[in-house]
Amino acid sequence: MRPIGxxxxxxxxxxxxxxxxxxxxxxxxxxxxxxxxxxxxxDLDGFSHIILLYxxxxxxxxxxxxxxFLDNRERGLFSTRAPNRPNNIGLSIVKxxxxxxxxIHISGTDMLEGTPLLDIKPYVPQMDDRKGxxxxxxxxxxxxxxxxxxxxxx
Amino acid sequence: MRPIGxxxxxxxxxxxxxxxxxxxxxxxxxxxxxxxxxxxxxDLDGFSHIILLYxxxxxxxxxxxxxxFLDNRERGLFSTRAPNRPNNIGLSIVKxxxxxxxxIHISGTDMLEGTPLLDIKPYVPQMDDRKGxxxxxxxxxxxxxxxxxxxxxx
Numbered sequence: 001m002r003p004i005g006x007x008x009x010x011x012x013x014x015x016x017x018x019x020x021x022x023x024x025x026x027x028x029x030x031x032x033x034x035x036x037x038x039x040x041x042x043d044l045d046g047f048s049h050i051i052l053l054y055x056x057x058x059x060x061x062x063x064x065x066x067x068x069f070l071d072n073r074e075r076g077l078f079s080t081r082a083p084n085r086p087n088n089i090g091l092s093i094v095k096x097x098x099x100x101x102x103x104i105h106i107s108g109t110d111m112l113e114g115t116p117l118l119d120i121k122p123y124v125p126q127m128d129d130r131k132g133x134x135x136x137x138x139x140x141x142x143x144x145x146x147x148x149x150x151x152x153x154x
Numbered sequence: 155m156r157p158i159g160x161x162x163x164x165x166x167x168x169x170x171x172x173x174x175x176x177x178x179x180x181x182x183x184x185x186x187x188x189x190x191x192x193x194x195x196x197d198l199d200g201f202s203h204i205i206l207l208y209x210x211x212x213x214x215x216x217x218x219x220x221x222x223f224l225d226n227r228e229r230g231l232f233s234t235r236a237p238n239r240p241n242n243i244g245l246s247i248v249k250x251x252x253x254x255x256x257x258i259h260i261s262g263t264d265m266l267e268g269t270p271l272l273d274i275k276p277y278v279p280q281m282d283d284r285k286g287x288x289x290x291x292x293x294x295x296x297x298x299x300x301x302x303x304x305x306x307x308x
Binding site for chain 1: 195290299
């Protein structure tokens, strides 16, 4: 695995960073795509949203039970979006605000400054939406997503 | 990066495999979670859908322009979901049919048999849906998704 670019968001500290991209629609940033990969972002300007896969580069180690941001009891790691994982890959769906050369301007950011980018995929509702999905332990807690920020627990 | 498990789908050949999980809702399979990670799937049974990140283990190399399954002209790789990528990570959202010990029974599969699993994340519409997204070159072509199968081009 080697980065295809780097994500700039200005979030230099974990504390205070939004816990989900969708909870920070006003938060803007930009992606610097490394020169050798720029040809691959052609045609991306027709998509309003993209899926970013990236490294949680400031995560260290993992535990299989964690107290996630939106709960106060331990949950199985894979039932959470916690950043400390056996393979520390993050996933965020962000809005494309514009593309200039090797820069993709985005909004809806929840990554830390300098996050190494692994992949960009087009977001396609017809592929990626599942209406009416059950959300387990998040039921009754998800409404707190937009007022909850990283408190540095991971 | 090291696998946390392996995905079984019975799709031994690229040719004829569905190109998207959502286009194959009847297709069933199961995930074998390796013993050392099983504690991490607790609480997952409350979620109807999960996001799988995995290795496109039969992809080899990549080109930055490809003719994707649903088109007949070249597109920038990162505007497609093609499996041959600089970091060959695949993403599928599948339905959880049941969990028994270290086995997660799933439906809606588009992976090849024996796919190495990197991560499981809970699918949460409130985090992961973007309504009304524009879909670029896929506009007018996405309706062919359910009748299009892998033809071995990658």
